[in-house]
Amino acid sequence: MIDANAYVGEWPFRRLNHATPDALLRKMDALGIEKAVVSRLENVFYKDVMVGNRELHRIVQGRPDRFVPAYTINSAMPCWEQDFTRCVEEFGMSNLRIHPNYHQFTLLEPHTTRVMDASLEAYAQYHMLTSNALALLERAKAEDLVVLLTLALEDSRWHHWHVKVPPVTTTDAVEAICTFPGVRFLVCTGRFAHIADIWRRAYKNDNLYFDVSRVQGPVDDIEQLCAQVGADHLLLGTNCPIFYPESAKLSIEHAEISDQEKQLIISANAQRLFAL
Amino acid sequence: MIIDVHSHVKNDHEITVSLRKARRLGVILCINVLNSNNNYPPTLPTPEYVAACNDLTFKVASENTDCVIPMWYLNPYHPEAMQAELLRRVQAWDGHQGAKLWTGVKANDPRLEGIYALLAEHKLPVLQHTYMAVTGNMPGETNPFEMREAGLRHPDVSFFFGHSGSDMEYGAKAAQGVPNLYMDIGGGDATNGYTETLVEHAGADRVVYGSDLNAPRSFMSQLAKVYGAAISDEEKEKILWRNALGIFTRQTVGWSQFDRRREVAAP
Numbered sequence: 209m210i211d212a213n214a215y216v217g218e219w220p221f222r223r224l225n226h227a228t229p230d231a232l233l234r235k236m237d238a239l240g241i242e243k244a245v246v247s248r249l250e251n252v253f254y255k256d257v258m259v260g261n262r263e264l265h266r267i268v269q270g271r272p273d274r275f276v277p278a279y280t281i282n283s284a285m286p287c288w289e290q291d292f293t294r295c296v297e298e299f300g301m302s303n304l305r306i307h308p309n310y311h312q313f314t315l316l317e318p319h320t321t322r323v324m325d326a327s328l329e330a331y332a333q334y335h336m337l338t339s340n341a342l343a344l345l346e347r348a349k350a351e352d353l354v355v356l357l358t359l360a361l362e363d364s365r366w367h368h369w370h371v372k373v374p375p376v377t378t379t380d381a382v383e384a385i386c387t388f389p390g391v392r393f394l395v396c397t398g399r400f401a402h403i404a405d406i407w408r409r410a411y412k413n414d415n416l417y418f419d420v421s422r423v424q425g426p427v428d429d430i431e432q433l434c435a436q437v438g439a440d441h442l443l444l445g446t447n448c449p450i451f452y453p454e455s456a457k458l459s460i461e462h463a464e465i466s467d468q469e470k471q472l473i474i475s476a477n478a479q480r481l482f483a484l
Numbered sequence: 485m486i487i488d489v490h491s492h493v494k495n496d497h498e499i500t501v502s503l504r505k506a507r508r509l510g511v512i513l514c515i516n517v518l519n520s521n522n523n524y525p526p527t528l529p530t531p532e533y534v535a536a537c538n539d540l541t542f543k544v545a546s547e548n549t550d551c552v553i554p555m556w557y558l559n560p561y562h563p564e565a566m567q568a569e570l571l572r573r574v575q576a577w578d579g580h581q582g583a584k585l586w587t588g589v590k591a592n593d594p595r596l597e598g599i600y601a602l603l604a605e606h607k608l609p610v611l612q613h614t615y616m617a618v619t620g621n622m623p624g625e626t627n628p629f630e631m632r633e634a635g636l637r638h639p640d641v642s643f644f645f646g647h648s649g650s651d652m653e654y655g656a657k658a659a660q661g662v663p664n665l666y667m668d669i670g671g672g673d674a675t676n677g678y679t680e681t682l683v684e685h686a687g688a689d690r691v692v693y694g695s696d697l698n699a700p701r702s703f704m705s706q707l708a709k710v711y712g713a714a715i716s717d718e719e720k721e722k723i724l725w726r727n728a729l730g731i732f733t734r735q736t737v738g739w740s741q742f743d744r745r746r747e748v749a750a751p
């Protein structure tokens with residue numbers, strides 16, 4: 209079993225279970241998860257993401273058999289290109305984690321809403337992505353990285369009074385996916401409705417994958433997604449330690465789908481996507 | 485056995501799948517219907533709309549007495565009509581039952597006094613929706629402060645504290661020292677630490693399993709809050725069914741069906 213979306217680290221607003229590498233490993237052992245794709249959770253809030261990336265590199269080097277790193281880059285910060293280069297050259301980055309909402313580099317230009325209301329021809333004339341997002345995704349494409357695009361980390365209605373962060377919109381995600389059809393995107397923490405919406409609108413979707421960490425309803429959510437999106441585009445992800453990892457694991461195990469589909473979701477797709 | 489104190493259905497597909505999965509998992513569903521027309525539920529439904537919702541609840545419960553407990557939906561914006569609706573339903577149903585309150589008025593609103601009196605008289609629990617959104621609550625939506633006030637003012641009513649306030653830290657703290665508030669874990673993401681927080685502040689005797697099934701939650705995402713929690717097996721058993729069963733068996737009406745079930749279950 210492979211967890212395609214997890215973190216190691218602390219969260220500023222409450223104490224988390226399984227925040228340390230050892231605690232996460234114990235939980236993985238208890239659930240039968242052999243490997244986890246992990247990012248440094250502190251990098252959601254650190255302005256200098258290289259601090260968290262260096263820590264992540266050390267953690268992963270300690271257990272390369274269990275952890276697969278996804279390094280975080282914030283293209284809204286000066287000289288992010290140098291961070292990117294160091295992650296590739298020093299850490300051997302193959303997986304890139306982006307948090308456009310927390311890092312304030314919206315994927316789309318402000319005129320998006322106006323353009324979206326216009327005709328299809330008008331829509332096609334605009335480059336919707338911001339220059340930062342374009343440049344970052346161009347680099348990801350050139351390095352053949354898997355891009356973990358995280359829509360949200362927790363329900364924004366429960367955010368801290370002074371740290372209210374709206375989720376990345378499905379329109380942002382669709383625009384990035386359709387502009388870079390050659391990039392392998394793993395869209396993380398989409399709800400059932402988000403995934404269905406992105407899949408429907410992303411007309412170039414061969415390289416599009418979703419984790420199911422936040423697919424938490426309706427009653428036959430996994431079954432419906434297998435029918436709509438296909439089991440070969442869904443991956444077990446837990447969003448641990450923010451979520452109980454049992455949620456995604458049990459949802460797949462108890463879904464009324466074939467054993468072959470379950471196998472794809474819990475490991476085979478991740479093995480292929482991350483070349484494990 | 486698992487008792488799910490908080491589940492919804494709104495169309496034939498949800499009813500079929502939910503009941504099939506509930507039977508497979510050994511779950512008794514406490515079902516309430518907020519929207520019988522497969523739409524988004526109106527926040528201030530008319531008495532006729534409420535009655536139609538409860539007709540569907542009655543139908544589902546009648547056809548599936550092995551795994552459904554009806555929770556009669558009420559909109560106390562129409563207090564007299566809703567007292568009559570509750571009385572009618574209680575008299576017509578022979579078995580475990582309860583009431584459901586959503587966003588008609590807040591839990592501490594005086595228009596609920598008559599309904600609370602009926603619930604206390606028959607020792608029936610009520611599932612009260614609560615929320616604490618930093619982005620702002622809906623009009624009429626009860627927050628944890630108001631839930632606490634209602635619980636203190638009506639110690640003879642057993643409240644299922646719907647979603648535990650959604651933001652569990654608000655809910656857990658609001659329930660402290662109010663023994664008739666039972667924390668419903670249903671709804672919301674499977675946030676790590678959710679159940680441990682409730683157990684720490686309210687105690688395992690006052691936490692109950694709910695799923696918020698189909699609104700839009702699933703069984704497993706919410707069961708994960710129990711199975712994944714760092715609490716004892718005994719505490720998990722209390723949350724999954726013991727606490728809820730203790731509350732439902734207090735009721736003073738509609739006992740014959742329960743007696744029949746108990747006789748069938750006896751060796």
